[in-house]
Amino acid sequence: APTIMWFRDDLRLMDNPALCDAAARGPVICLYIHDPAFPLGGAEKWWLHGALTALDHDLGACGGRLWIMAGDSRENLSWLVGQTGAEAVVWNRRYGPHARQVDADIKAALKARGIDACSHPGNMLHEPWQVRTKQGTPFRVFTPWWRAVQAMGAPLPPLPAPVRTTFAPVPPAVADRLVAVPDLALLPVRTDWAGGLRGQWQPGEAAAHARLDSFVAEQVHGYATRRELPAQPATSGLSPYLRFGHVSARQIWHAVDATGQGDQDTACFLSEVGWRDFAQSTLFDFPDLGTTNLRSEFNSMPWRHDPAALRAWQAGKTGYPIIDAGMRELWHTGWMHNRVRMIVASFLTKHLLTDWRAGAAWFADTLVDADAASNPFNWQWVAGCGLDAAPYFRIFNPVSQGEKFDPAGEYVRKWVPEIARLPDKYIHAPWKAGSVAPAGYPPPIVDLAGGRARALAAWKSL
Ligand code: FAD
Structure with a gap:
C-alpha cells in the first residue's frame, strides 16, 4: 500500500524528513493540496505557481509526479486515502495556529481509521519546544534564546534526497480529481504586474541551492558590515526559498558551517537565520502573533x-x-x-x-x-x-x-x-x-x- 507524502511549505526533495520516511516505506504518492483556508498574497501565489511547476519537474526526473488537488485539506486527504488504500500519511510540521489545528484533526481522523499519520520536524534549526528557559517556559528575548540554541550544538544534519523512490500509479477515479498547476489560477490575470518578479526570481529547489552556494562562496565575506546597505547585493536573498521550503534552515546552517570560516560574518548571518527561528517559535508559543499586540x-x-x-x-x-x-x-x-x-x-x-x-x-x-x-x-x-x-x-x-x-x-x-x-x-x-x-x-x-x-x-x- 502506498504512503502519501503531503507537501506544504517544504517544496524540496533534499533534506525532507517526511519524504525520506515515505520513500523508505514503499511506493509514494507526492501530494499538494491548494486549500483556500490558507489564503496567499498575490506575490506568494505567483511564486507558488513556479514552485509547484519546479517540484513536479524534479519529481518527474525521478520517475514520479506531483498530485495536486484543490479544496479543503481534511476532505481531500480523507477521500484520497480511501481511493488509494494508502496506509500512511506523512508530513513536515508547520507552526501557525490554523495549520496545527488542521494537522491535529487529520491525525486524529486517520488514526481512527487505523491509518498511520506521522509528522516530522518542520523548517527550523530546532523544534520550538526544544529551546526553553530553565523553568521550561518560552524565551521572550532573542539573545538568551540564541545563546541557548548555540549551546545545543549543530542542528540535525541535512538528509540527501531519497534514492530509488518508487511512485504509486494514479487510479482512474483519482485522475479525474487531480488538477494541473495552471488550473490553480495563481498567476495575475487582468494586469500582468509580475514582470519584475520574473526578472528577479526563479522559484524552486535548484535555484535555491545555486543562490546558497554563491552566497556562501562570495557574499558572506563582509556580510556583517555590508548587510545594512540596500544598494549592495550583500544579503543572501534566500527568504522566499525558506518561506516555501525549497531550502531548509538546517541546510543553510551546515553550508555556512562547512566553510570553516567561523568569523563575525558567518556568526552574523547565522544569527539572522536564528531570528527567523525565533519568529517561528514565537508564532508557535503565541498563536495570536498575526492579529494581536503581544504587549x-x-x-x-x-x-x-x-x-x-x-x-x-x-x-x-x-x-x-x-x-x-x-x-x-x-x-x-x-x-x-x-x-x-x-x-x-x-x-x-x-x-x-x-x-x-x-x-x-x-x-x-x-x-x-x-x-x-x-x-x-x-x-x-x-x-x-x-x-x-x-x-x-x-x-x-x-x-x-x-x-x-x-x-x-x-x-x-x-x-x-x-x-x-x-x-x-x-x-x-x-x-x-x-x-x-x-x-x-x-x-x-x-x-x-x-x-x-x-x-x-x-x-x-x-
Ligand atoms: P539575509 O540577510 O540573507 O538573511 C538570511 C535569512 O535570515 C533570511 O532569508 C531570513 O529567512 C532570515 N532573516 C533575516 N532577518 C530576519 C528577521 N528580521 N526576521 C526573521 N528572519 C530574518 N522576512 C521573511 O522571511 N518574511 C517576511 O514576511 C518578513 N517580513 C518582514 C517585515 C518587516 C516589517 C521587517 C522589518 C522584516 C521582515 N522580514 C521578513 C525579515 C527580513 O527583512 C527578511 O527576512 C530579509 O530581508 C530577507 O532577505 P535575505 O534573505 O537576503 O536576508
Missing part, C-alpha cells in the same frame, strides 16, 4: 485611520525618497531590503501613526517571502508591541537613515528615477533643493517633527 497596553493605541496616507505609502509616493524607494522595490520585485523594511515600517506606525496590521497586510500581499511568523513578528517588533521589541520611542528619521545607509543615494536613484539627477546633498530631502527640485515628485505627506511628536504623545497616552 496588551498597545490595545488602546489611538491609531489613525488615514486611507490616503496608507495609499501613498503603499504606492511609494510619500515624498520621502528612502521610503518610496523601498515601497517601489517591494512592488516591483516582491522583496525589500531588511534595513528599508524597518524604515518603512517605522514611518507607517510612527510618523503616520497607522496600525501595524495595515502594513503587515500590505506586505503579506506583495512579498514573495511573506511569512505567517516573520511578517507580523517584525511588524510588532518595529511598532514596539512585540517580543524583545524596539522601544516605541525609537523613531527612525527617514532622511538621516537614508543618508546613513544609502549615502550616495544609489538605491534611491534606482527606484525613484524622477529625482535621480538631484545632487547627493538633496537626494534624501528633495524639498530642500529649491529651484532644482524636480517636478512630478510629491512633497512630503507628513512633517517629520510633527509626526514624531504626535506618535510620542499617542504612546505616552497608553
